[in-house]
Each structure stands twice: as structure tokens, then as C-alpha cells.
């Protein structure tokens with residue numbers, strides 16, 4: 001096979017030029033990183049699981065009319081996606097306190113929040129993806145007020161969908177991060193869910209036992225990350241046969 005042009009390499013994924021204009025191939029690596037890449041490891045099979053899980057969530061979102069960048073899964077580690085202009089923000093939705101929110105506000109992990117809270121972080125590894133306000137986003141022109149309204153609406157729809165799907169398999173969706181991209185169609189832009197949705201970017205707790213089934217297992221040395229992700233995939237019925 002001809003070598004493909006690498007467009008971008010991140011901590012957990014590589015983007016290659018796609019077969020058609022406006023498409024990319026997203027390759028899922030086995031690399032795990034935490035604390036802005038201060039802690040790294042290779043977790044065999046993680047890329048395969050996240051490729052499947054992201055396919056499952058993106059397809060589910062499309063079915064309820066939430067646009068995403070996902071086109072189709074190509075093989076165990078790769079999926080075809082639409083090329084988007086990524087908005088330089090990480091959008092975090094929280095249903096229960098955990099992680100940096102607990103630290104910032106002194107809330108016990110697991111405290112139910114009065115309503116889902118949407119936060120924005122500026123995507124910049126060098127700065128450690130700092131939390132920013134809507135004022136920063138508007139003043140620096142990372143997004144318009146209309147984009148902000150659309151991003152919040154989109155994120156809350158993703159939250160409703162993911163929370164429901166997870167609840168159905170006995171898992172509490174504590175929080176998650178998504179990225180959103182612009183697709184230009186003639187002179188109109190459409191915002192779509194991009195990047196990935198996987199246990200790398202969600203907090204998932206077993207409803208009965210509170211067991212963590214997400215990247216905190218790696219961040220906090222709580223056991224086998226691949227066992228945790230395999231359990232999520234098994235419950236959702238998307239376990240690949242040969243991870």
C-alpha cells in the first residue's frame with residue numbers, strides 16, 4: 001500500500017490524508033497519556049477499543065440528528081472522517097463533581113450537580129488546556145456568540161444521549177470532554193462533533209459499585225485500563241472479537 005501523508009499526530013491518534021478531498025483517516029494508537037503527557041504508557045488494544053467505541057457513539061448521535069465528523073470505520077484501528085476546522089476549545093460537560101472541578105471548588109467527588117455544567121478550556125498543551133470563560137472566547141475570537149450557543153446546545157444533546165446510553169448498561173456518566181469542528185458548506189458553516197468519544201475522554205462509574213471504567217484507572221493507578229475499557233465495550237455490545 002502506498003504511504004499516506006500524515007496530517008497531524010496527537011497523543012492518542014494520528015490523522016492521515018483521506019481518499020477523497022475533505023476526508024481524513026483517523027488512526028487510534030495504543031498510547032495513553034495523562035497530566036498533559038507527564039505520565040505515559042502503551043496499553044495494548046486501547047486503540048482498537050476506542051475506535052469501536054467512538055464509532056458506536058458517533059453513529060448513535062447521527063441517529064438522533066446530532067451531526068458528527070464520522071463517516072465509517074475502515075478497520076480495527078482506523079476510521080474515515082470528514083475534515084473539519086477544529087474550534088480550539090475543549091468542551092467539558094459535568095453531571096457530578098469529579099477531577100478538576102472537585103479540586104477547584106472543594107466538592108467531594110460524586111456530588112450531584114444542580115444541573116449539567118458546561119465548561120470551556122483553551123486547547124493548548126503548552127499551557128495545560130486552561131479553563132476559559134465565554135468572555136475570553138468572544139474577546140479572542142475563538143468562536144462567536146452564535147457558535148457558543150450552538151456548542152452549548154450540541155454538548156447538552158450529547159450529554160443527554162450519552163447519559164441515557166450509559167444508564168442503560170449500569171454506568172453513570174460523571175463528565176466528558178468533546179471537541180467541535182466547523183464544516184463549511186458553500187458560505188454556511190455547520191458545527192459537528194469531532195475528535196473521539198471514548199473512555200479516554202469520559203468519566204464512567206459503575207452505578208452499583210462506583211468502580212471507575214475510564215482513564216482515571218490509568219491516571220490514578222487503579223488497575224488494568226484495558227480491562228476497564230473492555231468492560232464498557234462488553235456492556236454496550238461492541239466488543240471486538242480479537243482485541
Ligand code: C5P
Nearest residue numbers: 098099100101175176177200201202203
Ligand atoms: O480533568 P477534568 O476533571 O477537568 O476532566 C473533565 C473530563 O474531561 C474528564 O472526563 C476527562 O477525561 C476529560 N478531559 C479530556 N481531555 C482533557 C481534559 C479533560 O478528555 N485534556
